Amino acid sequence: xxxxxxxxxxxxxxxxxxxxxxxxxxxxxxxxxxxxxxxxxxxxxxxxxxxxxxxxxxxxxxxxxxxxxxxxxxxxxxxxxxxxxxxxxxxxxxxxxxxxxxxxxxxxxxxxxxxxxxxxxxxxxxxxxxxxxxxxxxxxxxxxxxxxxxxxxxxxxxxxxxxxxxxxxxxxxxxxxxxxxxxxxxxxxxxxxxxxxxxxxxxxxxxxxxxxxxxxxxxxxxxxxxxxxxxxxxxxxxxxxxxxxxxxxxxxxxxxxxxxxxxxxxxxxxxxxxxxxxxxxxxxxxxxxxxxxxxxxxxxxxxxxxxxxxxxxxxxxxxxxxxxxxxxxxxxxxxxxxxxxxxxxxxxxxxxxxxxxxxxxxxxxxxxxxxxxxxxxxxxxxxxxxxxxxxxxxxxxxxxxxxxxxxxxxxxxxxxxxxxxxxxxxxxxxxxxxxxxx
Ligand code: FES
Ligand SMILES: [Fe+2]
Numbered sequence: 481x482x483x484x485x486x487x488x489x490x491x492x493x494x495x496x497x498x499x500x501x502x503x504x505x506x507x508x509x510x511x512x513x514x515x516x517x518x519x520x521x522x523x524x525x526x527x528x529x530x531x532x533x534x535x536x537x538x539x540x541x542x543x544x545x546x547x548x549x550x551x552x553x554x555x556x557x558x559x560x561x562x563x564x565x566x567x568x569x570x571x572x573x574x575x576x577x578x579x580x581x582x583x584x585x586x587x588x589x590x591x592x593x594x595x596x597x598x599x600x601x602x603x604x605x606x607x608x609x610x611x612x613x614x615x616x617x618x619x620x621x622x623x624x625x626x627x628x629x630x631x632x633x634x635x636x637x638x639x640x641x642x643x644x645x646x647x648x649x650x651x652x653x654x655x656x657x658x659x660x661x662x663x664x665x666x667x668x669x670x671x672x673x674x675x676x677x678x679x680x681x682x683x684x685x686x687x688x689x690x691x692x693x694x695x696x697x698x699x700x701x702x703x704x705x706x707x708x709x710x711x712x713x714x715x716x717x718x719x720x721x722x723x724x725x726x727x728x729x730x731x732x733x734x735x736x737x738x739x740x741x742x743x744x745x746x747x748x749x750x751x752x753x754x755x756x757x758x759x760x761x762x763x764x765x766x767x768x769x770x771x772x773x774x775x776x777x778x779x780x781x782x783x784x785x786x787x788x789x790x791x792x793x794x795x796x797x798x799x800x801x802x803x804x805x806x807x808x809x810x811x812x813x814x815x816x817x818x819x820x821x822x823x824x825x826x827x828x829x830x831x832x833x834x835x836x837x838x839x840x841x842x843x844x845x846x847x848x849x850x851x852x853x854x855x856x857x858x859x860x861x862x863x864x865x866x867x868x869x870x871x872x873x874x875x876x877x878x879x880x881x882x883x884x885x886x887x888x889x890x891x892x893x894x895x896x897x898x899x900x901x902x903x904x905x906x907x908x909x910x911x912x913x914x915x916x917x918x
Contacts, residue, residue, distance in 0.1 A: 486867035489521040497521070498914045507906040510875035510899070514865035517688040517857050518809035525913045526805060530779050531556040533648045533912075535657050537781040537802055538562055540816060541641040542675035544570060548591040548606055551679075554804050554812070555634055555645050561585050562636075562643060565607040566593065572645045573608050574632040584631075589679060604631055640670040642800075660889035661730035661777055664738070667767055668783045668798060671747070672754045672820040677832045680801075680814040683841045687853035688860070689780055689803035689811040690909070695849065696774055696782035697735045698727060698901035701876070706848045715788040715838075725771065726883065727898045728890040733908025735890075735901030736775025736783075738766070746770065746787035746796040748823045766888060772796075778908050780804065790834040795827075797835035809857045815840065874899045874906070 492500060504513045516522050538553045539562050550563040552575060559575035561584065577584050582599040585592075594611065595604045603612030608631040616624060634645045639654040639662075655662055695702070700722040703710070711719040725739040745768060747755065756764055773785045780803040787796040801815040817835045819828045838845045864870065877898035886892040893900050 486863040489515075489519060489866070494917050497525075498917070501910060501914055504869060504871070505906060505910045506871070507874065507903040507910065510873060510878050510903060511871040512874050512902075512906050513869060513871045514860040515870075517690060517860035519860075519866075520808040522913070523805060523808040527557050529915055530909070530912045531805065533646070534779055535637070535644040535646045535648075535651060535654055536779075537642055537777070537800070538572070538645045539643045540669075540674075540676045540800070540818070541570070541638060541643060542821075543589070543679065544643075546591060548593055549589075550585070550592060550606070551589040552585055552587065553814075556647050557805075558647075559583060560634060560645065561595070561631075562645070563592075563606045563608075566605070567607065569607075570636055570638060570643060571608055572634040572636045573604075574634070576632065577602055577604075578610065578629040578631065608633060640666065641674060642669060657732070658777065659731050659734065661734040661736075661775070663763065663889045664728070664730070664736055664773070664775065665777070665783070666759065666763060667770070667773065668785060669800070669818065671759055671763075671767060672751055673822060674798070674818045675821045677817040677819055677828065680816045681840055682812060682814045684806060684810065684812045685850050685854060686809060687811055687850065687857040688809055689805040691853040691856055692801075692803040692811065692813065692849075693776045693778075693780055693782060694902050694905060695853070696784065697733075697776035697778075697905045698737065698899055700725075700727075700737050700739075700774070700896035701899075702852070706852060707845050709844060709848075710788070715790065722772065723895065723897050725896045726886075726892040726894060727877075727896050727900055728775075728888070728892045729901055729904050730775075730890040731904075733778030733905045734776065735904055736773060737896040737901075738773050738892075739771035739896065740769045742769060742771040742787070744794065746772075746785070746794065748820055748827050750824070751820055751822055754820075754822060762888065776905065778905065779912075784839065786835075786838065788834060788838065790830065790837065793830070795830050795834045797831045797838075799835055799839055809861065811853075874902050876900075878903075 539551050544564040550561050552561050561573045561575050564570050575584050577597040579602050582597050584595045584597050601614045605611045610626040610629045637644050637654045644654050703722040704719045708719050710716050727737050729735050776782045782801050784799050798818045804812040806812050819831050877900045883892045883894050
């Protein structure tokens with residue numbers, strides 16, 4: 481780059497933009513440039529190439545137990561209604577009336593047999609059909625066929641209770657999309673019958689969505705310093721508690737850190753039979769040895785199983801979260817807590833409390849993390865990062881060989897203090913944002 485000549489990404493023709501991205505985003509060498517965390521052109525590319533094409537996690541099935549239940553969420557920057565219709569099928573509707581485009585439903589959640597548009601009163605069934613047009617004959621005569629104006633739908637697939645949606649016309653199956661990650665995700669959401677403890681908490685942060693996804697896909701290194709208080713409070717034995725275990729690359733940008741070994745079983749002991757019956761013997765042995773587990777499904781679904789000493793006893797909590805881009809350098813976080821449906825009420829309550837105390841907008845670790853994400857995003861703005869091509873070091877474990885004959889799926893590295901999965905995440909990111917067009 482020339483002196484004092486910050487490149488203007490907004491005026492680059494698509495081919496040159498691709499070239500610029502390929503030259504500056506260098507996961508294979510361990511360099512990730514600052515500008516990608518806040519630049520408006522990057523945000524636009526991500527929305528188009530990632531969030532409009534990938535399977536995205538939207539809701540847990542236990543949020544929609546009854547016919548007529550619905551929640552509203554964001555799919556690729558568009559408001560959508562996820563509805564369990566009267567035929568018991570889950571569908572995803574664009575939250576847009578076909579008459580003039582008014583937002584049909586403005587509630588976060590509820591139960592409705594039909595949705596009434598606030599503007600002129602068009603009515604849609606919870607199957608997405610236009611069923612009522614006020615004064616239809618008077619106004620439109622015979623020239624209006626309601627069948628042509630049903631709600632626009634996105635593709636939906638439910639995998640182990642997770643409701644995924646996509647705007648892609650030809651997506652792979654969710655199982656195919658998850659690849660080896662499915663095996664680990666089973667341990668999070670399918671080890672027992674799981675349910676959400678309530679609607680997700682949601683909050684907006686002035687930070688890049690990628691920093692959250694990046695942190696969860698690989699970064700146990702920061703726990704030692706950012707979350708040093710966890711050891712001081714006696715919630716874990718030592719500050720480097722999160723070092724031991726495996727960093728596992730599941731391909732396609734998906735990855736996780738599996739903490740092991742554990743001094744004791746971190747899940748409700750009385751559900752042993754249920755775990756054994758739902759998991760394979762390899763999965764059950766993984767569950768038994770798990771100290772904690774954290775990961776990201778590309779692009780923006782992250783999970784965490786955390787076990788700490790809370791109010792004198794050791795308790796684990798299981799959370800899912802999505803990092804939803806709301807603009808360049810702004811993210812909305814949706815965070816769910818999951819518990820075993822058949823756990824005791826006391827266990828469920830303690831698990832929820834430990835989660836709120838640690839990972840929630842009021843949680844001590846969440847606040848530590850958000851400070852980092854906000855300041856990194858702020859630093860990535862302005863002319864200098866582009867002008868001087870400022871890049872960050874994602875070098876840890878570069879060239880390191882994976883564990884030979886690892887018994888579980890994916891490619892595993894011995895230690896969680898590595899940046900391998902982040903390099904894979906940005907490799908998948910680069911492939912996506914530079915895809916198509918030629
Ligand atoms: S915009 Fe919905 S009824 Fe007119
Ligand atoms: Fe953290």
